[in-house]
Amino acid sequence: MVIKMHKNSLWEIKSKENSSLEKETEVDVLIIGGGITGISTAYHLKDSNLKVALVEANTIGSGVTSKTTGKLTYLQEDLYLKIQNYCGKEVAKKYYESQKEAIKLVEKIITENDIACDFVKSPSYVFTNNTSNIGTLQKEKNLLLSFGASIKESSSLPNNIPCKYSIYVEDTYVFHPLKYLNALKKILQKNKVKVYEHSRILSIDWKNDFYLCKTKDAFIKAKSVVLALHYPYFLFPFLMPLKVTLEKSYIGAFPTNEAVNFNAISIDNPVCSMRYQEENEKKYQIFLYDSHNICMETNDLEHFQKLKEFSYPYEYLWSNIDIITGDYLPYIGKIHHHLFLATGYQTWGMTNGSLAGKMISDLVMKKENPYAKIFDPKRKMNLGKVVRFPLAMMSNMKSFIGEKLFLKKTWYHEKITFLNRNGKKLAIYTDERGEKHMVYRQCPHLKCNLIFNEEELTWDCPCHGSRFDLDGKCIQGPSNYDICYKEER
Numbered sequence: 001m002v003i004k005m006h007k008n009s010l011w012e013i014k015s016k017e018n019s020s021l022e023k024e025t026e027v028d029v030l031i032i033g034g035g036i037t038g039i040s041t042a043y044h045l046k047d048s049n050l051k052v053a054l055v056e057a058n059t060i061g062s063g064v065t066s067k068t069t070g071k072l073t074y075l076q077e078d079l080y081l082k083i084q085n086y087c088g089k090e091v092a093k094k095y096y097e098s099q100k101e102a103i104k105l106v107e108k109i110i111t112e113n114d115i116a117c118d119f120v121k122s123p124s125y126v127f128t129n130n131t132s133n134i135g136t137l138q139k140e141k142n143l144l145l146s147f148g149a150s151i152k153e154s155s156s157l158p159n160n161i162p163c164k165y166s167i168y169v170e171d172t173y174v175f176h177p178l179k180y181l182n183a184l185k186k187i188l189q190k191n192k193v194k195v196y197e198h199s200r201i202l203s204i205d206w207k208n209d210f211y212l213c214k215t216k217d218a219f220i221k222a223k224s225v226v227l228a229l230h231y232p233y234f235l236f237p238f239l240m241p242l243k244v245t246l247e248k249s250y251i252g253a254f255p256t257n258e259a260v261n262f263n264a265i266s267i268d269n270p271v272c273s274m275r276y277q278e279e280n281e282k283k284y285q286i287f288l289y290d291s292h293n294i295c296m297e298t299n300d301l302e303h304f305q306k307l308k309e310f311s312y313p314y315e316y317l318w319s320n321i322d323i324i325t326g327d328y329l330p331y332i333g334k335i336h337h338h339l340f341l342a343t344g345y346q347t348w349g350m351t352n353g354s355l356a357g358k359m360i361s362d363l364v365m366k367k368e369n370p371y372a373k374i375f376d377p378k379r380k381m382n383l384g385k386v387v388r389f390p391l392a393m394m395s396n397m398k399s400f401i402g403e404k405l406f407l408k409k410t411w412y413h414e415k416i417t418f419l420n421r422n423g424k425k426l427a428i429y430t431d432e433r434g435e436k437h438m439v440y441r442q443c444p445h446l447k448c449n450l451i452f453n454e455e456e457l458t459w460d461c462p463c464h465g466s467r468f469d470l471d472g473k474c475i476q477g478p479s480n481y482d483i484c485y486k487e488e489r
């Protein structure tokens, strides 16, 4: 039997009925980005008296949200211990409450609107196969018990999957993130929130009492702007590249007859995560293996190879990148006059992006929110404690400079050739039919040299995570521009 292999996630739905921004318009609130953060923010603002619009560079949910594993859980590896270590127990408890509230918010939205998005209860496990990690998991369990969580321990995982030790909770869920977002998009449109797709914001300028946000062909005047774009493309006012690191993970989905409804993640290195999903009357296991800081390793093929060693053949293979902050807490709040940001979810954005929607809508409407303080993007970090962070930053710099000085050809596919034309660095990929795909091989964001991802056939930035398809179209930011080759540039 030949199994067709898709080099994309199991969730991707081609969004229909989309309209792009073609003429000038004026709104009270402009949301930039149509992932879980942007759509959730628009949802919570839809009943306000404010005129709201959302612009998305590609299609709704096509960013990081389309490549998640779609677990809605508050049991998140050993994150509470890490937060306690950096920010104290009280903050860790507040974070726990915020995640529980986020799950309730999503459940309420799904129930009230009768959304069919495969939302099912799914016990969440965190496990280890490494005896020296058992103590950490026991501490995580005790911390969660002290917060009032109903958490249990076990020496196995469901479905006869071996482990040395695990902790688990039962009041958590999984869902299909894109079915959820597309349903919310329809609700927004019925409630007169304008949703513009294929509309990339290229500049945002503060004009004393409003923002002027320009796309290629049009502009929007907005009293407030919400940056729900995962990684802002500009340096000021937030200096994002100095505040976060990026983590890349490798995921596959393969058909199985042994689907059991639970989800799990390990705290081991390499990390391993799994869940099940039924799609087109077929049952799949979604399996994630291995994560790394994008700057530290760049050989994607090797990582995909490790994933394939676990189970093969996969029907879907993909990678995804998320943002890690110094103190393991997201950045959700105001960063400038009437300018709001929500990002930095440490791979737990189904809960945090949903919560950010409620928090930002409260901030825009000048309502109090119990989590505003702990997630404030302008909070001070204890630099003594977040020492791993400057180290990661130095490694980013080293990689950035190293990449500029040395072109490590060993990373590249044999079908890639490099050339310089009029001082510009170009790369040509020759596909199986002999067709040539020529692109500029520097990221337009901060000019890092791009790495060819041989498995997914994309050009990926090893510094800040931008991604481009074979012909150079930008499929993920922070870059706001394509790298398609043009005779004159």
Ligand SMILES: Cc1cc2nc3c(=O)[nH]c(=O)nc-3n(C[C@H](O)[C@H](O)[C@H](O)COP(=O)(O)OP(=O)(O)OC[C@H]3O[C@@H](n4cnc5c(N)ncnc54)[C@H](O)[C@@H]3O)c2cc1C
Pocket (backbone or CB within 6 Å): 032, 033, 034, 035, 036, 037, 038, 055, 056, 057, 058, 059, 060, 061, 062, 063, 064, 065, 066, 067, 068, 069, 070, 071, 072, 073, 199, 200, 201, 202, 228, 229, 230, 233, 247, 248, 249, 250, 251, 288, 319, 320, 321, 322, 342, 343, 345, 346, 347, 348, 349, 350, 351, 352, 353, 477, 480
């Ligand atoms: C491997 C992996 C597995 C994960 N699994 C889980 C999980 O099981 N559970 C969980 O809770 N979280 C999970 N996450 C985290 C979660 O997927 C992300 O945190 C979340 O999807 C981020 O959503 P977002 O809306 O902030 O970003 P995105 O989904 O990336 O949305 C941002 C949008 O902004 C658009 N955009 C960018 N620039 C512009 C511009 N200039 N103009 C207009 N639009 C623009 C982009 O096209 C994009 O669609 C996982 C992450 C990874 C890496």
